[in-house]
Amino acid sequence: MxxxxxxxxxxxxxxxxxxxxxxxxxxxxxxxxxxxxxxxxxxxxxxxxxxxxxxxxxxxxxxxxxxxxxxxxxxxxxxxxxxxxxxxxxxxxxxxxxxxxxxxxxxxxxxxxxxxxxxxxxxxxxxxxxxxxxxxxxxxxxxxxxxxxxxxxxxxxxxxxxxxxxxxxxxxxxxxxxxxxxxxxxxxxMTAPVETGDELSVEITDTGDEGDGIAKVEEYTLFVSGAEEGETVRVRIEDVKPRFGFAERID
CATH class of the missing domain: 3.40.50.150 (Vaccinia Virus protein VP39)
Incomplete structure (x- = not known):
């Protein structure tokens, strides 16, 4: 058959x-x-x-x-x-x-x-x-x-x-x-307003469960290692997911 x-x-x-x-x-x-x-x-x-x-x-x-x-x-x-x-x-x-x-x-x-x-x-x-x-x-x-x-x-x-x-x-x-x-x-x-490798300044508005700073870019969430709430920092985008991304501070 x-x-x-x-x-x-x-x-x-x-x-x-x-x-x-x-x-x-x-x-x-x-x-x-x-x-x-x-x-x-x-x-x-x-x-x-x-x-x-x-x-x-x-x-x-x-x-x-x-x-x-x-x-x-x-x-x-x-x-x-x-x-x-x-x-x-x-x-x-x-x-x-x-x-x-x-x-x-x-x-x-x-x-x-x-x-x-x-x-x-x-x-x-x-x-x-x-x-x-x-x-x-x-x-x-x-x-x-x-x-x-x-x-x-x-x-x-x-x-x-x-x-x-x-x-x-x-x-x-x-x-x-x-x-x-x-x-x-x-x-x-992917609907993120950022891409891997982008560099930009962001305001840290919150702290995540793992201690990373949280910033918003057009309602998109970025986790920024080594940043604290209240700071404005320069970051480089390291990884982009559909609903959130990860960044490293470079300032």
């Missing part, structure tokens, strides 16, 4: 709308994507296999699917019907959801059989998903996008890495053997 038959038949038996449901299960098991209570957005969600898995794994969370096609009702899942290339669809999604913990995209172009063209179109769709993530993804949130391997992959990966703590490449076992598809997983969205 081929891999295609195995997952197709398994999906039918277990009530999933598509064999791709197992890809999301495997991605989640590998990259630790979905937690109880999460808000998850699935882009290009029809017919709904990923929505089913997300709804199962978020427990009391929130799952929203977006697609130009109609998605048959799934318990515990909201849907937005629209084209992600249109501003109105993105605005409706942002207004309805607010902030999300995870943005998923299993979108793929209509295949032409021309490898370079199909690859380029898949990268375009992945960049659309990245744009949505920039709008709705909370600090520390994750992004998953499907893309076909090819010459533009490195640039796409670098652009995602600029906005996340790190990026990893995952190829689920449920992907067809002959397919060039893979998934880029951006972990820990």
């Amino acid at each position: 081929s891999g295609r038959d195995e997952y197709y038949n398994k999906a039918k038996q277990q009530g999933y709308r598509s064999r791709s449901a197992y890809k999301l299960q495997q991605l989640d098991d590998t990259a630790d994507l979905i937690a109880s209570g999460d808000t998850v957005i699935d882009l290009g969600a029809a017919p709904g296999g990923w929505l089913q898995v997300a709804a199962e794994r978020t427990d009391d969370g929130r799952v929203v699917g977006v697609d130009r096609q109609r998605i048959e009702s799934i318990d515990g899942v909201e849907t937005v019907r629209g084209d992600l290339t249109e501003d109105d669809t993105q605005a409706e999604l942002a207004e309805r959801v607010g902030e999300a913990d995870l943005v998923l995209s299993d979108m793929a172009p209509n295949m032409t059989g021309e490898y370079d063209l199909d690859h380029a179109r898949s990268v375009h769709l992945a960049r659309q998903a990245l744009d949505v993530a920039r709008t709705v993804l909370a600090p520390g949130g994750d992004l998953v996008v499907k893309v076909f391997d090819g010459r533009d992959l490195d640039d796409l990966e670098a652009d995602i890495e600029d906005e996340f703590e790190y990026v990893r490449t995952v190829r689920p076992e449920a992907s067809r053997d002959e397919s060039s598809e893979l998934y880029l997983v951006g972990k820990g969205r």
Whole structure:
């Protein structure tokens, strides 16, 4: 029995709308994507296999699917019907959801059989998903996008890495053997107003549990070693996390 038959038949038996449901299960098991209570957005969600898995794994969370096609009702899942290339669809999604913990995209172009063209179109769709993530993804949130391997992959990966703590490449076992598809997983969205190596002056307004000084830069928390409350010090940014960073005083 081929891999295609195995997952197709398994999906039918277990009530999933598509064999791709197992890809999301495997991605989640590998990259630790979905937690109880999460808000998850699935882009290009029809017919709904990923929505089913997300709804199962978020427990009391929130799952929203977006697609130009109609998605048959799934318990515990909201849907937005629209084209992600249109501003109105993105605005409706942002207004309805607010902030999300995870943005998923299993979108793929209509295949032409021309490898370079199909690859380029898949990268375009992945960049659309990245744009949505920039709008709705909370600090520390994750992004998953499907893309076909090819010459533009490195640039796409670098652009995602600029906005996340790190990026990893995952190829689920449920992907067809002959397919060039893979998934880029951006972990820990960075929304910090500072970057590693930046130098700036900050006011220490509090003291952390470990004795480090605490400063705020546009509501972003910096832990400054060797600084005390009430001081204004010159610092260099040493490490940046989604919700806080670490700095060394240099004055």
